[in-house]
Amino acid sequence: MTPLDHIPEDIRRTAAQCRHYAMCKIDYLETGLCPPAKKTPYVGYFPQGRMDLCDALAKDLIPVTEAAVDIISSCTLCGSCDRQCHFVTGMRPMKVMQALKAFLDAFQEKGEKPAVILEDEPLKALKNIVGEKWATNDPAHLIAYANDPFPLADRQMPGYVVLPGSADELVEIVKYADRSEIPIVVRGNGGSVFGFVFTRGIIIDVNRMKKIQLDPDNWSAVIEPGVTSFELQKAAAEHGYRVNTAEPAATVCGNIVCTGLFSTWANVYGVGADHIVDMTFVDKHGTVFSINDKNAPNVFGFKEAVLPSPGICTGARVRMHPVTDDEQGILVPFTTLADAVCFAKDISRRRIGLAVGILGGHYLSTFISPTLALAEQTRDVFSGILEMTCVVSVIGDKYTRRSIRQMVPCVIDSSTLKMFMLGLPQLVRSDLADIVQGLESDGPAYETVLSEEMLPVLEKILSPSPETIAAAVDEDLRDFYEALYSRPHMTDMVWLAMFRIVSARMSRHKHMFAFLIYVPLEPVDVIQELITSFGQIAEKHGIEHDLGFITPLDLGKRGILEYDYYIDHTDSKESEKIRLAVADIEPMVDKLSSTCKGVKFLKYIFSQGCARKENFLYT
Amino acid sequence: MLLARSRDNTAPEERIKALFDWLGPDGIPSCVQIVPGDLNCSGFGLSSTDYHKLASRVDEIIHCASDTSFSERKRAQIEKANVANLHHLLDFAAKSRCCFFHFISTAYAAGKRRGICPEALVDTRSFFNVYEETKHRAEMTAAKRCGREGIRLNIYRPSIVYGNSRTGKTLRFNAMYYPVKILVFLKNLYHQKHREHTRESDEQMGISFSADGTAHMPIRIEAAPSGGINLIPVDFFTAAFSAIMETALDGGVFHITNDTIKSVSDIIHYTQKYFHITGIQAVQTQNFPPGPQSRLEILFSRYTEVYRQYMQDERIFDNTSAAAILNPKGISCPDFDYRIFSRCMQYAEAVNWGNPS
Ligand SMILES: Cc1cc2nc3c(=O)[nH]c(=O)nc-3n(C[C@H](O)[C@H](O)[C@H](O)COP(=O)(O)OP(=O)(O)OC[C@H]3O[C@@H](n4cnc5c(N)ncnc54)[C@H](O)[C@@H]3O)c2cc1C
Ligand code: SF4
Numbered sequence: 001m002t003p004l005d006h007i008p009e010d011i012r013r014t015a016a017q018c019r020h021y022a023m024c025k026i027d028y029l030e031t032g033l034c035p036p037a038k039k040t041p042y043v044g045y046f047p048q049g050r051m052d053l054c055d056a057l058a059k060d061l062i063p064v065t066e067a068a069v070d071i072i073s074s075c076t077l078c079g080s081c082d083r084q085c086h087f088v089t090g091m092r093p094m095k096v097m098q099a100l101k102a103f104l105d106a107f108q109e110k111g112e113k114p115a116v117i118l119e120d121e122p123l124k125a126l127k128n129i130v131g132e133k134w135a136t137n138d139p140a141h142l143i144a145y146a147n148d149p150f151p152l153a154d155r156q157m158p159g160y161v162v163l164p165g166s167a168d169e170l171v172e173i174v175k176y177a178d179r180s181e182i183p184i185v186v187r188g189n190g191g192s193v194f195g196f197v198f199t200r201g202i203i204i205d206v207n208r209m210k211k212i213q214l215d216p217d218n219w220s221a222v223i224e225p226g227v228t229s230f231e232l233q234k235a236a237a238e239h240g241y242r243v244n245t246a247e248p249a250a251t252v253c254g255n256i257v258c259t260g261l262f263s264t265w266a267n268v269y270g271v272g273a274d275h276i277v278d279m280t281f282v283d284k285h286g287t288v289f290s291i292n293d294k295n296a297p298n299v300f301g302f303k304e305a306v307l308p309s310p311g312i313c314t315g316a317r318v319r320m321h322p323v324t325d326d327e328q329g330i331l332v333p334f335t336t337l338a339d340a341v342c343f344a345k346d347i348s349r350r351r352i353g354l355a356v357g358i359l360g361g362h363y364l365s366t367f368i369s370p371t372l373a374l375a376e377q378t379r380d381v382f383s384g385i386l387e388m389t390c391v392v393s394v395i396g397d398k399y400t401r402r403s404i405r406q407m408v409p410c411v412i413d414s415s416t417l418k419m420f421m422l423g424l425p426q427l428v429r430s431d432l433a434d435i436v437q438g439l440e441s442d443g444p445a446y447e448t449v450l451s452e453e454m455l456p457v458l459e460k461i462l463s464p465s466p467e468t469i470a471a472a473v474d475e476d477l478r479d480f481y482e483a484l485y486s487r488p489h490m491t492d493m494v495w496l497a498m499f500r501i502v503s504a505r506m507s508r509h510k511h512m513f514a515f516l517i518y519v520p521l522e523p524v525d526v527i528q529e530l531i532t533s534f535g536q537i538a539e540k541h542g543i544e545h546d547l548g549f550i551t552p553l554d555l556g557k558r559g560i561l562e563y564d565y566y567i568d569h570t571d572s573k574e575s576e577k578i579r580l581a582v583a584d585i586e587p588m589v590d591k592l593s594s595t596c597k598g599v600k601f602l603k604y605i606f607s608q609g610c611a612r613k614e615n616f617l618y619t
Numbered sequence: 620m621l622l623a624r625s626r627d628n629t630a631p632e633e634r635i636k637a638l639f640d641w642l643g644p645d646g647i648p649s650c651v652q653i654v655p656g657d658l659n660c661s662g663f664g665l666s667s668t669d670y671h672k673l674a675s676r677v678d679e680i681i682h683c684a685s686d687t688s689f690s691e692r693k694r695a696q697i698e699k700a701n702v703a704n705l706h707h708l709l710d711f712a713a714k715s716r717c718c719f720f721h722f723i724s725t726a727y728a729a730g731k732r733r734g735i736c737p738e739a740l741v742d743t744r745s746f747f748n749v750y751e752e753t754k755h756r757a758e759m760t761a762a763k764r765c766g767r768e769g770i771r772l773n774i775y776r777p778s779i780v781y782g783n784s785r786t787g788k789t790l791r792f793n794a795m796y797y798p799v800k801i802l803v804f805l806k807n808l809y810h811q812k813h814r815e816h817t818r819e820s821d822e823q824m825g826i827s828f829s830a831d832g833t834a835h836m837p838i839r840i841e842a843a844p845s846g847g848i849n850l851i852p853v854d855f856f857t858a859a860f861s862a863i864m865e866t867a868l869d870g871g872v873f874h875i876t877n878d879t880i881k882s883v884s885d886i887i888h889y890t891q892k893y894f895h896i897t898g899i900q901a902v903q904t905q906n907f908p909p910g911p912q913s914r915l916e917i918l919f920s921r922y923t924e925v926y927r928q929y930m931q932d933e934r935i936f937d938n939t940s941a942a943a944i945l946n947p948k949g950i951s952c953p954d955f956d957y958r959i960f961s962r963c964m965q966y967a968e969a970v971n972w973g974n975p976s
Contacts, residue, residue: 434974435804438797440689440925453918456823460808 003110006102007058015058015096016570018051019511020148021504022189022249023088024081025207026230028501029484031083036074040133041207042141042161043190044071047081047093049144054096056143057103061155063115064107068140072104083480086473088504090372122182126162126202129172134208135162145187145203149511149569151578153195158185158203165208167224167280167288167314174312175286177202184284186312188254189228191247193511196258196606204312206251214239219320220277225253225313232318233498241320244269248500253279253313259602260609262516262560264357264393264497264551267348268321271553271560272605273300273612275318281311288314291610302608302615304600309607326398327354329493331364331412333388333446337531338524340390341550341559343408345521348556352403353396355497360390360547367502368421370481372509374472377428385433387444390547395497409443410450416458418491423462425472430461506548510566513578514548517589518605518617520598521552521559530592530599534563537584541577543567558598558617620676624657624664631655641790658684658704663711674715681721681864682708682761687793689748689925701753702760709764719771720761721864726776726849726876726936728755733933738776738872738940747928758872771870775863777856778876778936779929784852784959787966792973795850798923798930799890799964800972805915806834806896825915833895838919839912842883842901843931850955851877858950859941866944874938877952883930889960904931 007015024047027033037045044053044067053071056062075097082094117138119127126135136142137160147155159182164170177184183201190197197203209224212235221243223232229245232252236243246255246263255261256279260272269275278292279299289296291310299310334340340358347353359367361383369375382388391412394404405411412420420427436445448454462468466485470478489495496502506512515534519527531547538545548562565581567574586601593599600616608616623631632653639647647653654673656663662670686693686700705722712720729736730743730751740762746752758774765772781796782789792800809826827835859875867873884901891899902908912920920927945951953959967973 431804431972431974434972435801435922438793438800439922441921442691444692448921451918451921453914453921456914457805457808457918460824 003103003106006106007054007099011096011099012058014091015051015054017091018048019089019507020048020190020193022048022191023504024048024084025189026228026249028230028248029084029087031080034081035076035078043144044141045074047085050100051093051096052144053140054100062139062143065117065138065140066114067138069104069114071140072100086477090508122180123160125176126160126173130162130164130169135160148190148193150193150195151567151569151575156198156200158199158201160202161205162202163205163208170204170312170314171282171286171288173204174282178285188251189249191250192258220317221320222317223252224315225251227252230499236320240323242323242498243318243320244275252318253316257309257313257609258606260605264355267356267552268354271613273610276610277317277319279316279610280314282314283311299610300612302611304604306604307607324397327395327494328401328414329395330401330404331391331393331417332404332408333391335387335389335444337390340392341521341524341527344392344552345556348552353394353400355395356552357393358390358550359393362546363506363549364391366505366508369424370469371472374424378424381428381433385436386446386449388446395494410447412450414493416455417493419459419462419464421491422464422466422469422485425468426462432461511569512564512566515563515585516602517561518600519559519561521556526596526599527561530561533588537581538565541581543577543581554617620652620654622654622656658707661707661710674711677715677717679719680712680717683723687750689750691749694749697749697753701757705757705760712770713768717770720765721773722761723775724758725754726778726874727751728758728776729934730755734935736934736936738874738937740872773867773870774872775860776874778849778851780853780856781850782852782963782966783854784953785854787962792967796967798926801919801922802890802896803894806894810834825913833897835898836896836915837898838916839900839902840883841904841907843933844903846931846933847880847882848929849877849880849932851875851952855952859945862948862950863941863944871940873941874936875941876936876938879954881955889957893961893964
């Protein structure tokens with residue numbers, strides 16, 4: 001038996017399936033972070049990096065090096081990664097960690113010695129700047145910075161990875177790279193999954209730069225570039241504030257620069273420059289500038305072209321927003337997307353609500369379900385039986401909720417949603433579907449099922465409790481899920497919208513390849529046309545697809561629309577399909593953009609994320 | 620020949636086979652030939668050769684496909700199934716050598732009225748729901764087109780069809796079954812949770828249980844002073860249909876209905892007795908108390924709203940023409956008594972009201 005035999009096929013498949021959304025880099029379930037990674041935040045020590053290491057060893061892409069031995073040995077088999085990863089992807093990485101240990105044991109038993117990777121000049125120079133521990137050229141580390149599920153780019157091993165501890169060190173690295181003509185790329189948490197953070201040169205990983213300083217008097221927070229959305233939101237929330245963040249594992253600085261940071265909160269908090277009070281960049285030659293400096297390069301303007309970013313953000317002062325203690329979530333169901341868009345536009349225009357987003361059937365069911373199977377069954381019930389094709393999700397104060405109740409015949413309020421969330425397994429199992437299918441009412445079925453008289457019956461059917469929902473997961477995880485869902489915030493729409501820990505579940509079944517387009521919300525035909533075209537192109541190429549979400553912006557004049565294609569990123573045939581589909585999509589969106597005001601492909605906003613939104617929404 | 624389409628990825632042959640298997644152990648009789656085709660498409664989605672080949676072999680057509688939904692919201696779908704698709708079939712009939720068209724309609728094509736409804740085409744504009752309306756339009760369409768093409772037409776108008784009176788067997792649990800199903804669903808739900816001692820108080824809903832498991836479900840159901848539900852079992856319908864089809868060779872309109880109308884209180888009585896429920900009562904409209912109803916009553920009436928009309932129906936279906944054919948042959952509609960009710964409910968429970976889970 002060779003060491004490689006200790007990585008059986010199912011383990012290899014799991015390892016290759018890591019989505020690289022970096023959720024294991026934040027302690028979002030309060031399981032504690034992977035202990036070795038907490039001490040030494042190279043990606044390689046995080047479960048994500050370990051999955052890559054396993055994949056690379058299994059494919060014989062790298063030798064067993066000293067770092068590989070260290071990474072594998074450092075795993076305490078504590079099981080945190082199993083819980084974290086299961087929560088979003090349904091995967092169980094623990095068996096990968098165990099296989100790695102078995103692999104290493106077999107390797108050592110055979111008396112084999114790990115390969116020693118020699119230091120070269122650039123590595124010495126980098127270590128000189130950041131210290132011995134924080135720069136490496138060991139392939140066991142590099143492999144974790146070489147790939148993501150983006151289907152249109154190949155694996156690219158960097159030469160070096162360096163983790164600066166301060167802005168000064170970061171600037172020194174940039175200057176060194178410039179002098180030595182070595183390409184550099186800065187990496188937050190790689191969660192863009194768009195092939196952006198790869199180079200043959202130096203990767204600058206900002207994960208040691210995580211300072212947060214709140215400045216409530218100025219409704220702002222000063223952050224270093226390694227601070228994630230989750231961490232900043234947590235700090236702000238502890239002081240009664242909120243920041244506009246999107247994916248929780250994304251670094252705030254990276255997210256702003258990369259996409260302009262959009263979320264359902266963009267309805268009131270905006271995008272791009274709206275988030276920023278100030279940002280400091282170092283350009284590619286090592287020149288540092290603050291964007292508030294009158295002589296600084298203009299990052300607020302927008303040009304419809306694929307441009308490089310202004311530099312590396314070494315720190316930012318971002319806006320914090322006040323919260324009120326009567327905020328709650330509410331979902332408004334609709335049978336047609338057109339009606340949902342019209343409603344979302346209407347409330348945005350009337351300044352009703354804070355975070356507003358139209359969620360397609362897949363998002364809603366998958367966000368609230370702890371397993372893939374339950375998500376699929378839930379969707380069948382929600383869309384197929386209750387006729388809830390989409391919902392408008394709104395976070396707002398009591399005035400918001402009162403207004404909305406007056407505007408629509410029925411809503412799912414926070415307590416009903418909680419009931420669904422904690423009782424889903426019973427919902428799909430019960431005879432309710434059968435009863436509802438016999439309904440011949442003139443309104444959609446959800447209106448009857450969500451009627452006031454029906455709610456106590458629903459509660460009877462669902463028996464909502466942490467125990468009920470925990471019954472949906474693998475037996476050995478049930479205690480954990482039960483304890484998890486006993487925490488009030490796990491079913492609190494406001495908390496979930498702020499911390500977004502469930503959104504990555506959208507890709508539980510397959511990696512998503514997202515298309516984002518700024519759109520006018522009126523006339524709704526533009527959105528319909530886009531959705532139809534995305535659907536047709538996907539069908540043509542045999543790709544699974546679905547509407548993601550639409551969020552109104554700027555008092556409902558514009559919105560941002562996400563349409564997702566789903567692929568198995570480990571299957572080269574699927575990558576080819578995406579390649580062909582993209583060749584159809586780009587001209588389709590460009591054409592619509594040239595003929596229709598307000599249509600802008602996010603592709604052109606990448607790296608111009610600090611721009612004023614008006615400069616791309618209304619040009 | 621049996622025209623059938625595929626559905627939910629099941630081929631027509633499979634669907635029909637499943638149906639015959641369900642009916643009995645003999646399977647598809649050898650004289651039945653399944654022709655895959657879809658009434659939704661003009662030309663049934665067949666190639667022109669197949670279409671014409673089929674047309675050249677047809678002598679009579681029985682049209683029994685329809686959408687029996689009542690919901691106004693589904694108007695387009697119902698109109699398509701009940702009217703537009705009939706056109707496709709009539710086009711086909713016109714192109715074929717068909718000489719007799721048998722159209723299965725409904726007694727309720729008579730529309731909104733009280734008193735006697737004749738076995739004739741009646742011009743009416745007022746209906747209780749889109750189902751009645753489209754069936755009426757379909758009758759008119761069939762009559763007009765068949766008249767023009769010289770095709771004889773029989774229109775068969777059953778009232779509300781339930782399962783087999785001898786076996787209780789049925790495929791669908793709507794119409795008469797649905798309100799009963801709701802009551803049983805609520806009873807079982809609260810009974811089970813009651814046993815499990817869940818925290819939620821059943822009082823909120825007003826449902827309580829006595830020691831022997833009898834459920835007290837206080838619901839008042841509005842009922843008309845006269846009238847009630849006209850129910851026929853499917854075995855009577857098929858026997859009557861065959862007899863009329865064989866006998867009425869000049870064409871005509873036939874009510875296949877029950878002379879004995881069941882009152883709402885009878886059905887309530889059967890339901891309570893069979894399912895061990897108390898508290899449900901029929902209250903005549905004029906005595907029905909205004910003002911707020913209980914949660915349970917609102918819930919029940921919400922779910923059964925669409926059937927309300929049929930629970931207090933005051934239409935009387937004249938069936939002189941049908942009776943003239945059926946009586947001599949000894950074909951009569953059984954009274955929907957407790958024995959038959961129990962048989963039907965036994966079957967419903969045995970197959971979990973058609974819900975495999
Ligand atoms: C499931 C999922 C859902 C998502 N939903 C949203 C969403 O709703 N809204 C949204 O805005 N995005 C969304 N994204 C995209 C993703 O969150 C952003 O691309 C974000 O930038 C990722 O952050 P990161 O720190 O991981 O960046 P990385 O992937 O590491 O980097 C992204 C880009 O930013 C650059 N960059 C990183 N740090 C800096 C820095 N300090 N200075 C300058 N440039 C830098 C990188 O070089 C790269 O070009 C989603 C991604 C996933 C996987
Ligand atoms: S099991 Fe290993 S890889 Fe997973 S979190 Fe614990 S230490 Fe990290």
